[in-house]
Amino acid sequence: MLIHSSGLSKVKDSVIKKILLGNEPKPELMAILVVYFVQGILGLARLAISFFLKDELHLSPVEVSVLLGIVALPWMIKPLFGFISDGLPIFGYRRRPYLVLSGILGAAAWVSLSTLAYSTWVATIAIALSSLSVAFSDVIVDSLVVERARVESQAQVGSLQSLCWGTTALGGLITAYFSGLLLEYFSTRTVFLVTAIFPLIISLVAWFIHETPVNKDIQQQPDQTHPLTITTQIKQLGQAFTQKAIWIPTAFIFIWQSTPSGEAAFFYFFTNELHFAPEFLGRVHLVTNLASLIGIWIFQSYFKSVSFRIICGWSIVISAALRMTMLVLVTHTNRALGIDDHWFSLGDSLILAIMGQIAFMPIMVLAARICPLGIEATLFSLLMSIFNLGGAISKEIGAIIMHWLGITDTNFDTLWILVIITNVLALLPLLFLNFLSDTEETNIKTFPANSVNN
Structure with a gap:
């Protein structure tokens, strides 16, 4: 009986480890995954925000695109959160207290959006604070993930990033349908109130993060008399970006993410022109x-195991070609072909999402692996900030093009031109593809925590 129980236990552990892509199911890892899971669950309010801005605040597609660029600001200053976490411990701890506070801030932001946001400015502040909450907690868990990703074997390369982003996608998957279904029965403000519950989960799981107080760190490591200062980290970052293996991929990713987006205009087209219901x-x-x-x-x-350059090149070309199929929808050609708007939109979204994720994963893997030892968390958060800055610029350029084309909440006559412009410009990064060499970890210098070149 004991042998049988032992065998079942081994099989169970093997299955769990396989689900976790070879990673050990330790409490800290599970807490990290819960944070990523909650980030996906917060997609519950994504549609509610879009309908709230459109129907209750009566903003135009251009105004929505500008606003979304503004509220993304916390994601562009992520290194600042890393500096704060590293340089200003709370009761001697750099990670757990900030996760707890992030969860509380997120809950407060969603409650305020539900009860106080009756003007554009108040709504902008509330959404920005919810964004700040997620961005800060993301910096904390990203730093923990990067530290572990650095020591992955070649056979496990990218497994931890895949697991984390898969967990986020799973959270989004669970709440995706309900994000629209709830709006069929409840107001947007009720959805915001329900969403306020989830950030508090981050505050709870934060206590499972293993962390040694700063004062104990100092006692155990007499050669390091104080945690890294902001000045030291900035010097190390400057040294890191003198390496081609770091700044060239970073510049490429920024250019790739900065190509204009017409997302806001498409949402208005789907809801005002095609009359897609929230449930759909x-x-x-x-x-x-x-x-x-x-x-x-x-x-x-x-x-x-495929090189970053090859995946990026093909992803850019294939994605741009597939997005051009939006022309069929905006010109209503699909109706002439006997294809319903709903089915066409579903099929198009499915293929593009698969391609987008395949292209996105190597970016995350590369970003983690080009971070030199000693400044992994700080540099990774900076790389992600540059990534998000590109996304914000994409929305703002898209807003300018929408304004130039005269696209409004009811006028979509020139939407087909927006589709062509955005997809042609999406090919722009191909001009810089040859500058992107395969980055080998051995070509990247390390930066010991207690030594900086002056």
Whole structure:
């Protein structure tokens, strides 16, 4: 009986480890995954925000695009959060207290959006604070993930990033359909109030993060008399970016993410022109989140050893070509072909989401692996900030093009031109592809925590 129980236990542990892509199911890892999971669950309010800005605040597509660029600001200053966490410990701890506070801030932001946001400025501040909450907690867990990703074997390369982003996609998958269904029965403000519950989960799981107080660190490591100062970290970052293996991939990713987006205009087209109901848009989100999981599985199974340059090149070309199919929808050609708007939109979203995730995963893997030893967390957060800055610039350039084309909440006559412009410009990074060499970890210098060149 004992042998039988032992055998079942081994099988169970083996299955769990396989689900975790070879990572040990330790409490700290599970807490990290819960934080990523909650980030996905917060997609529950994504549609509610879009309908809130459109129907209650009566903003135009251009105004929505500008606002979304503004509220993304916390994601562009992530290194600052890293500096704060590293340089200003709370009761001697650099990680757990900030996760707790992030969860509380997120809950407060969603409650205020539900009860106080009756003007554009108040709504902008509330959404920005919710964004700040997620961005800060993301910096904390990203730093923990990067420290572990640095020591992955070649056979496990990208497994931890795949697991984390898969967990986020799973959270988004679970709430995707309900993000639209709830709006069929409840107001946007009620959805915001429900969403306020989830950030508090981050505050709870933060206590499972293993952390030694700063004062004990100092006692155990007499050669390091104080945690890294902000000045020291900035010097190390400057040294890191003198390496081609770091700044060239970073510049390429920034250019790639900065190409203009017409996302806000498409949302208005779907709801005001095609009259897609919130419940159907929830289905679209369900499909795209499921497709993201499929994309992660495809990357992990077939493409994790393929060079970054090859995946990026083909992803850019194929994605731009597929997005051009939006012309069929905005010109209503699909109706002439006997294809319903709903089915066309679902199929298009499915394929694009898979391609997008396959292209996104190597960016995350590369960003983690080009971080030199000694400044992993700080540099990774900076790389992600540059990535998010590109996304914000993409929205702002998209807003300028929408304004130039005269696209409004009811006028979509020139939407087909926006589709062509955005997809042609999406090919721009191909001009810089030859500058992107395969980055080898051995070509990257390390920066011991207690030594900086002056």
